[in-house]
Amino acid sequence: MTDRTKTNGARWGAAIWAVGVLAVLAALPSAASSRLPDRLATHWGGASPDDSMALWMAALFPALIWGVLTLSIAFAARRGGAPSGAWAGAVLLSGGVFLAGTQASIVRANLDRADWKDAGSVGTGVAITAAAAVAAGALGWLAGRHTRIPAPTEQPAGGDVMEIPAGERLVWLSRTSNPWLHLTAALTGLVAAAAVVAGAGGLIGWQWALIAPFAIASVLVLCYSSVQARVTEAGLEVSFGPLGWPVRRWTGQDIVSARAERRTPAQVGGWGYRLSGLGTTVMLRAGECLVVHPRKGPGFAVSVDDAERGAALLNAVSPERAG
The missing domain is CATH 2.30.29 (PH-domain like)
Structure with a gap:
């Protein structure tokens, strides 16, 4: 595997994740607009809402936050002072999960309410979302650290049996990645994630017959990509x-x-x-x-x-x- 292949695979995976999260953040309130008030409760002082946004702004605002975050990481990478894969993976995964989960909690709290002041609480949903975001960030960090290839060391020329000088210990390391399998894992994972967010937002019931197969397929393909x-x-x-x-x-x-x-x-x-x-x-x-x-x-x-x-x-x- 060349460095270009590995880098392209990682970039495509990050791009699919970024676009998928952006689509969920922008589309979720619009998809439920017929069951939402004109203004959505977006801030809570304790158990009761104390601030609101127009429906279009509630869709646009978190999408803008996500856009700024992803573009900042991309800009840093192009400038050469690129964040480490571990750091970037942690930020992208945890940030995407937190924003999408929070958006789903807000939509569910406002669902079927005549006025934003009557919105329900988001405490439980945000707590679950925060825990999921921490877990996702940890997975992103571990994945980024694992894929770091150490600098090569001097080794004798290859042959049927390599001669190892007395007292020396040699290590050989090689990695291969298939970007098309990464794309397949990302796409099937996004289908499962979208169904989870829609279920959490109350737009649909929990469609486990859809979520489970796509989630399992995503994990299995990712493991062997x-x-x-x-x-x-x-x-x-x-x-x-x-x-x-x-x-x-x-x-x-x-x-x-x-x-x-x-x-x-x-x-x-x-x-x-x-x-x-x-x-x-x-x-x-x-x-x-x-x-x-x-x-x-x-x-x-x-x-x-x-x-x-x-x-x-x-x-x-x-x-x-x-x-």
Whole structure:
């Protein structure tokens, strides 16, 4: 995976999230306008509302806040003093969840009220939203930290078995990301999130038959839209998704041999985590794969760059090859 591919995937995911949140913030009051008063209660002093906005302003104001936030992050990135992926992910996820949840709480409080002064309380909804925003921010931070690739270190040239100088410990790390799978995860997640916000806002009932399949699909696709392979003296570790979970591990003693091999989606039956006559293949892009032959079980392959070097180092830590 090139830096450009990884960056484009992250940018597309962030763009879809930004546009989706903007659409929810602007459209939610308009979608419920027939059941809302001309002015919406937008501020509460305790349990009772004490301020209001016109319906159009209640839709526009949080959308403007979100627009300024996302454009500020984009501007910082273009200026070169880009915020870290961890920081940007935390702000975008937590900010989007908080604004969308608060908008849904405001709409629900005003729903079917003749006057904004009769609006219900938003305390419970805002408390739940704040907790969800904190959780989303933590996930964004962890995902950004996990996807940071350390600076490369000097390594001997690759080969069938890499010679490791006495007293040195080498690490090989490679990551692949499929931007189309990221887009699929983002789109299915937005469908589920929109249904949740609409349900929280009282526009529709809780449509679990819609929410659950799209949410599960989004999580599963996201988990297998990126992969990281890491070889150390302990063996091979392959982690999936932005959080590096789930993880598969093999010790050096578990592996008979490793090699680099070119594979295509047609050979293994498609994209993602595939089972075929070749064994298990994590196929995120056609081309070079790191292929290992465990002592027990079927072969395992993962599509990552610089697979030849990774295989050479893995053979060096395998007692059967190194001996």
